Amino acid sequence: MRKKYWEDLKEGERLTCRPVPFERSDIIFFAKKFDPQPFHTDEAAASASIFGGLIASSLHALAACTRVVVEAQEDVAIISGVGMDEVKMFNPVRPGDVLTVEARWSDLKRSRSQPDKGVAGIRCKVSNQRGEPVMEYGYRYMIACRDVA
Amino acid sequence: MRKKYWEDLKEGERLTCRPVPFERSDIIFFAKKFDPQPFHTDEAAASASIFGGLIASSLHALAACTRVVVEAQEDVAIISGVGMDEVKMFNPVRPGDVLTVEARWSDLKRSRSQPDKGVAGIRCKVSNQRGEPVMEYGYRYMIACRDVA
Numbered sequence: 001m002r003k004k005y006w007e008d009l010k011e012g013e014r015l016t017c018r019p020v021p022f023e024r025s026d027i028i029f030f031a032k033k034f035d036p037q038p039f040h041t042d043e044a045a046a047s048a049s050i051f052g053g054l055i056a057s058s059l060h061a062l063a064a065c066t067r068v069v070v071e072a073q074e075d076v077a078i079i080s081g082v083g084m085d086e087v088k089m090f091n092p093v094r095p096g097d098v099l100t101v102e103a104r105w106s107d108l109k110r111s112r113s114q115p116d117k118g119v120a121g122i123r124c125k126v127s128n129q130r131g132e133p134v135m136e137y138g139y140r141y142m143i144a145c146r147d148v149a
Numbered sequence: 150m151r152k153k154y155w156e157d158l159k160e161g162e163r164l165t166c167r168p169v170p171f172e173r174s175d176i177i178f179f180a181k182k183f184d185p186q187p188f189h190t191d192e193a194a195a196s197a198s199i200f201g202g203l204i205a206s207s208l209h210a211l212a213a214c215t216r217v218v219v220e221a222q223e224d225v226a227i228i229s230g231v232g233m234d235e236v237k238m239f240n241p242v243r244p245g246d247v248l249t250v251e252a253r254w255s256d257l258k259r260s261r262s263q264p265d266k267g268v269a270g271i272r273c274k275v276s277n278q279r280g281e282p283v284m285e286y287g288y289r290y291m292i293a294c295r296d297v298a
Contacts, residue, residue, distance in 0.1 A: 034212035036219055037227060050228055058230055059212050063183035066208055070185055078186060079199055080241075081207055084286075087233040137233075 004076045005146035006118035009105045015072035015122065017101040020064050022056055024095035030060040055092035061135060062087065065101045065126055069139070072103065077144035079117060085138035091128065098129045106138070116148045153225045154295035155267035158254045164221035164271065166250040169213050171205055173244035179209040204241035210284060211236065214250045214275055218288070221252065226293035228266060234287035240277065247278045255287070265297050 031040030035057035038045035046054040093099065107121040120143050126134040180189030184206035187194035195203040242248065256270035269292050275283040 034216050036216070037230075039229075058233070059208070059215055063208050063212065067183050067185070080188075081186075081238065083238050084207070084236040086235050089230065089232050092229075 002075065004074060006077070006108070006110065006120065006143040007146050009076070009108055009120055009143070011105060011108050013105050015069060015103040015105070017065075017068040017072045017103055020068055020099040020101065022061075022064070022093055022095060022097045022099070024054065027054060027056045027060060027093075027095060030063070031057045035059055051092055053094060055094055056097075058087065058089055058135065061093045061099070061126070062137065065099060065124065066139075068101055069103050069122060069124065073122075079142045079144055081139065082119065082142055083140045085121070085123075085140070087135060087137040089135045090133040093128070093134060099134060100127050100129075101125075102127070107140075110145065111142075116145050118143050118145055151224070153223060155226070155257070155259065155269065155292040156295050158225070158257055158269055158292070160254060160257050162254050164218060164252040164254070166214075166217040166221045166252055169217055169248040169250065171210075171213070171242055171244060171246050171248070173203065176203060176205045176209060176242075176244055179212070180206045184208055200241055202243060204243055205246075207236065207238055207284065210242045210248070210275070211286065214248060214273065215288075217250055218252050218271060218273065222271075228291045228293055230288065231268065231291055232289045234270070234272075234289070236284060236286040238284045239282040242277070242283060248283060249276050249278075250274075251276070256289075259294065260291075265294050267292050267294055 039049040039051055040057045102125045103122050106123045110118040121138050121140050123138045125136050128134050177190055188198040188200055189206045251274045252271050255272045259267040270287050270289050272287045274285050277283050
């Protein structure tokens with residue numbers, strides 16, 4: 001695969017992400033390790049919650065979506081991550097859900113102080129198999145330029 | 150443990166979080182599953198990167214810190230998470246690092262439209278064992294009130 005540099009990115013261009021399925025066992029495993037709220041880990045407690053059943057930790061949803069976004073970046077010359085934008089959550093993720101990530105390159109800016117680098121965002125809108133919005137968020141990266149301006 | 154409601158929270162009160170250690174094997178395991186950037190998964194590639202060695206995925210850092218924050222919430226009547234604030238990243242997390250999470254309740258607001266609920270944030274400042282800042286971010290939750298106003 002041909003290495004991609006900051007100059008190769010196009011504002012608004014969509015990354016092709018594969019679907020993100022959620023299994024009950026994975027939801028419970030992640031939550032027990034990282035986000036042990038009862039509605040993520042315990043079937044009975046989750047049934048008694050406003051969700052009426054088990055839901056995935058938002059961090060699990062974020063991590064699983066990140067996997068497919070990183071795959072879809074192909075061979076981009078990422079130097080480092082520099083942050084994440086606010087995460088807005090709309091609908092919970094339940095066992096059996098399959099998420100679609102609409103990820104687009106955004107906020108492309110070449111660094112003035114370091115002309116061999118540029119910043120780039122990826123804005124993500126995540127929805128489920130019923131077309132309901134699940135979450136919106138963004139990554140921010142520093143990326144190498146091919147040519148020093 | 151006595152159940153805590155929205156009324157029991159105090160603006161700015163610190164949650165007592167245990168330290169968060171990072172093992173090389175956990176860093177690689179998490180990154181291979183969720184954030185397979187070479188500087189998170191591959192020792193040689195990481196050595197050639199600007200980091201000069203393996204660093205943890207920020208999502209891993211966020212997830213591992215979330216674990217100790219959730220533990221420190223004790224038995225708070227959380228109804229649901231409603232979002233996360235911007236994540237600012239300052240210094241990478243490396244194998245052997247032990248993070249300290251300074252987490253404080255913030256932005257406590259009772260709902261006007263639903264007087265049996267309130268919102269509450271937790272603002273987190275994370276630093277490493279050398280006192281260097283690692284990241285800052287925040288959670289937002291909806292929490293049950295004890296008394297309906």
